[in-house]
Amino acid sequence: MNPPRLQDVAARAGVSTATVSRALSGKGHVSPRARARVQEAAQELGFVVSYHASSLASGRSRNIGVVLPHVDRWYFSTVLEGVAGALMEAGYDLTLYNFEGDRYRETVLTDFLLRKRLDAAVAVSLHLDPAETEQLFSAGIPLVGVGGPLVGASTISIDDLDVGRRATQHLIGLGHRRIAHLGGAEEGRRYFPMSSDRRDGWEQAMADAGLAVEPAWSLIADYTFTDAYQQAKNLLADPADRPTAIFASSDEMAAGTILAARDLGLTVPGDLSVIGVDAHPIGEAFGLTTLDQHARRQGTRAVERLLEHLAGGSREPSNELFPAHFVVRSSTGPAPA
Amino acid sequence: MNPPRLQDVAARAGVSTATVSRALSGKGHVSPRARARVQEAAQELGFVVSYHASSLASGRSRNIGVVLPHVDRWYFSTVLEGVAGALMEAGYDLTLYNFEGDRYRETVLTDFLLRKRLDAAVAVSLHLDPAETEQLFSAGIPLVGVGGPLVGASTISIDDLDVGRRATQHLIGLGHRRIAHLGGAEEGRRYFPMSSDRRDGWEQAMADAGLAVEPAWSLIADYTFTDAYQQAKNLLADPADRPTAIFASSDEMAAGTILAARDLGLTVPGDLSVIGVDAHPIGEAFGLTTLDQHARRQGTRAVERLLEHLAGGSREPSNELFPAHFVVRSSTGPAPA
DNA sequence: CTCACTACTGTAAGCGCTACCACTAAGCGT
DNA sequence: ACGCTTAGTGGTAGCGCTTACAGTAGTGAG
Numbered sequence: 001m002n003p004p005r006l007q008d009v010a011a012r013a014g015v016s017t018a019t020v021s022r023a024l025s026g027k028g029h030v031s032p033r034a035r036a037r038v039q040e041a042a043q044e045l046g047f048v049v050s051y052h053a054s055s056l057a058s059g060r061s062r063n064i065g066v067v068l069p070h071v072d073r074w075y076f077s078t079v080l081e082g083v084a085g086a087l088m089e090a091g092y093d094l095t096l097y098n099f100e101g102d103r104y105r106e107t108v109l110t111d112f113l114l115r116k117r118l119d120a121a122v123a124v125s126l127h128l129d130p131a132e133t134e135q136l137f138s139a140g141i142p143l144v145g146v147g148g149p150l151v152g153a154s155t156i157s158i159d160d161l162d163v164g165r166r167a168t169q170h171l172i173g174l175g176h177r178r179i180a181h182l183g184g185a186e187e188g189r190r191y192f193p194m195s196s197d198r199r200d201g202w203e204q205a206m207a208d209a210g211l212a213v214e215p216a217w218s219l220i221a222d223y224t225f226t227d228a229y230q231q232a233k234n235l236l237a238d239p240a241d242r243p244t245a246i247f248a249s250s251d252e253m254a255a256g257t258i259l260a261a262r263d264l265g266l267t268v269p270g271d272l273s274v275i276g277v278d279a280h281p282i283g284e285a286f287g288l289t290t291l292d293q294h295a296r297r298q299g300t301r302a303v304e305r306l307l308e309h310l311a312g313g314s315r316e317p318s319n320e321l322f323p324a325h326f327v328v329r330s331s332t333g334p335a336p337a
Numbered sequence: 338m339n340p341p342r343l344q345d346v347a348a349r350a351g352v353s354t355a356t357v358s359r360a361l362s363g364k365g366h367v368s369p370r371a372r373a374r375v376q377e378a379a380q381e382l383g384f385v386v387s388y389h390a391s392s393l394a395s396g397r398s399r400n401i402g403v404v405l406p407h408v409d410r411w412y413f414s415t416v417l418e419g420v421a422g423a424l425m426e427a428g429y430d431l432t433l434y435n436f437e438g439d440r441y442r443e444t445v446l447t448d449f450l451l452r453k454r455l456d457a458a459v460a461v462s463l464h465l466d467p468a469e470t471e472q473l474f475s476a477g478i479p480l481v482g483v484g485g486p487l488v489g490a491s492t493i494s495i496d497d498l499d500v501g502r503r504a505t506q507h508l509i510g511l512g513h514r515r516i517a518h519l520g521g522a523e524e525g526r527r528y529f530p531m532s533s534d535r536r537d538g539w540e541q542a543m544a545d546a547g548l549a550v551e552p553a554w555s556l557i558a559d560y561t562f563t564d565a566y567q568q569a570k571n572l573l574a575d576p577a578d579r580p581t582a583i584f585a586s587s588d589e590m591a592a593g594t595i596l597a598a599r600d601l602g603l604t605v606p607g608d609l610s611v612i613g614v615d616a617h618p619i620g621e622a623f624g625l626t627t628l629d630q631h632a633r634r635q636g637t638r639a640v641e642r643l644l645e646h647l648a649g650g651s652r653e654p655s656n657e658l659f660p661a662h663f664v665v666r667s668s669t670g671p672a673p674a
Numbered sequence: 675c676t677c678a679c680t681a682c683t684g685t686a687a688g689c690g691c692t693a694c695c696a697c698t699a700a701g702c703g704t
Numbered sequence: 705a706c707g708c709t710t711a712g713t714g715g716t717a718g719c720g721c722t723t724a725c726a727g728t729a730g731t732g733a734g
Contacts, residue, residue, distance in 0.1 A: 017690090019713060027692095052389045057693080058691080071421065072411070072414040077408050080408050081409045085437060225622055226618055281563055285567075285596055367683085390689090676733105679733100682727105685725085687722105689719105
């Protein structure tokens with residue numbers, strides 16, 4: 001026996017299909033009695049509206065796309081958790097588009113735009129070139145960006161420049177003058193525009209304090225624990241000339257740095273202070289001082305914005321800056337004498 | 338101007354809509370000339386088939402659901418990467434259902450089953466009770482399970498019992514007799530059935546070698562780095578009575594254990610050997626010996642199975658065991674004298 | 675030259691809903 | 705009492721595709 005259709009419910013409840021549709025969707029006027037009868041009939045038959053038919057007829061699909069460059073990295077998966085939770089609460093489906101770096105970039109930007117099965121999309125750390133932007137806008141899909149600028153669209157992010165500055169100032173305030181930075185890949189890669197902002201914040205804070213920025217102390221570690229571990233081991237190898245503090249653009253890198261320092265026999269924060277960004281759970285065990293960027297809430301907030309947008313027509317795109325909060329633990333301390 | 342429809346392409350190419358549909362989908366006979374003309378017309382108009390209309394008419398949606406208990410944990414996000422990549426290659430969309438523990442369990446099992454918008458589903462570490470199983474089967478959605486048993490469905494997983502045994506045997510082979518185990522939550526939680534299998538493997542290997550299993554050395558750490566760190570710190574606190582080796586059911590727990598050991602002034606593997614499971618990238622920097630369970634490939638393999646199933650009608654459900662491979666690094670060594 | 679087949683193409687009947695329109699029956703201010 | 709609004713309902717035309725089904729040609733075998 002085939003799955004029940006709207007018609008079957010209508011027959012059983014003794015009303016028209018139009019009334020069933022209205023009763024079930026909650027739109028339009030339906031008498032309490034009719035509503036009750038419809039619900040009962042639907043219940044008995046185990047009826048659920050056909051997603052495709054409903055979407056085709058109404059033009060709305062209650063389906064939102066999420067585009068991100070990776071799903072197996074902390075920041076992205078945490079934002080994704082937030083987005084997924086918020087969408088579930090709102091009764092929306094989530095279609096996932098994973099770039100895997102840039103591997104499926106073209107495919108996603110072509111495919112997912114065109115099939116027009118999405119009501120809207122959330123793009124995490126997505127950096128588009130003008131042609132891609134044009135493509136997106138002409139498809140008419142409302143878009144909210146998370147964790148990076150996205151021309152023409154509303155965005156949610158932290159103030160990366162400010163975060164870089166505050167992290168560095170925290171170290172300077174503790175008396176450090178020799179401060180290195182461990183960031184993500186610079187240009188070249190198209191996602192991760194924020195990496196350079198945090199680096200810029202570091203440079204600004206150093207300049208403001210009249211401190212020199214050693215070019216060799218500006219490192220790139222791809223946002224991973226292991227890469228940071230290697231970089232830090234090199235950086236800290238020479239006892240005669242090494243920084244007393246390191247600001248890492250992510251907690252994973254910061255933790256890798258701490259491990260490297262220990263492997264070299266350095267104490268943290270005795271010989272070296274380390275500060276990160278994220279509030280990654282791994283930071284707890286490392287006693288890592290960090291700036292919490294509330295990644296999960298960035299995700300939920302993005303959904304809120306999107307739903308407001310879908311409900312209320314088009315508003316001006318706006319850029320919402322999330323506050324980042326200090327979590328001071330034991331990895332930062334006074335500079336060694 | 339509205340997006341072009343099939344009809345528009347047909348008009349422009351001078352053929353019927355049926356021919357356009359056949360030419361574009363590749364099904365049925367179409368002359369090379371007609372095909373070329375259709376493709377040209379579609380190209381010029383920027384035509385893409387409407388996903389919903391196509392699904393409604395054909396009954397197939399080229400959309401596969403992925404159900405998992407968390408997305409912000411390594412194993413799940415890695416499997417998800419594999420699934421997402423394989424689906425992208427096959428031209429399928431991916432709808433994500435995140436339980437968040439058990440928070441949205443009911444919602445997902447009800448909602449996603451019913452809307453009947455999925456061709457099939459992949460369930461990662463999903464443990465269903467009989468009623469839920471019944472519900473799923475009556476919905477008629479082909480299902481493949483990853484990383485755990487799933488009654489009635491085909492599954493992909495490693496042999497967790499064997500993994501537990503081999504990891505423990507590795508330690509025994511190095512002369513260890515005092516071996517503790519750090520696993521995930523036992524019963525209670527409904528996902529993570531594999532945790533107890535790895536624990537059982539440990540117990541078996543110990544028994545086979547005639548070694549005692551200290552109940553206090555069978556710990557639960559929720560699969561997280563930080564929790565393992567705490568547990569290990571307690572476990573290793575007493576110099577008079579502590580294990581010389583620890584088998585952790587995941588690399589994150591193993592890494593947390595190593596950090597705890599070092600914080601206590603113990604050397605690895607001098608005073609303590611540690612072995613994990615996963616081949617989590619963080620293991621590299623820790624020099625962690627582990628058993629690679631090829632999480633990503635489990636994901637891609639699940640998709641292969643599903644697509645075979647969708648193509649070839651229903652086969653018998655089968656359970657495919659993935660081999661796990663040793664990655665011996667520096668965290669395991671001979672037992673201290 | 676006929677028959678059987680195959681290659682190709684068009685016609686049109688849905689797929690299962692939503693939403694517009696039309697209509698009736700109340701309710702209500704004047 | 706009169707229009708006027710509004711709640712409640714049914715009829716039905718699509719939404720944009722896919723896919724029988726049927727029909728026309730062209731081909732080679734008998």
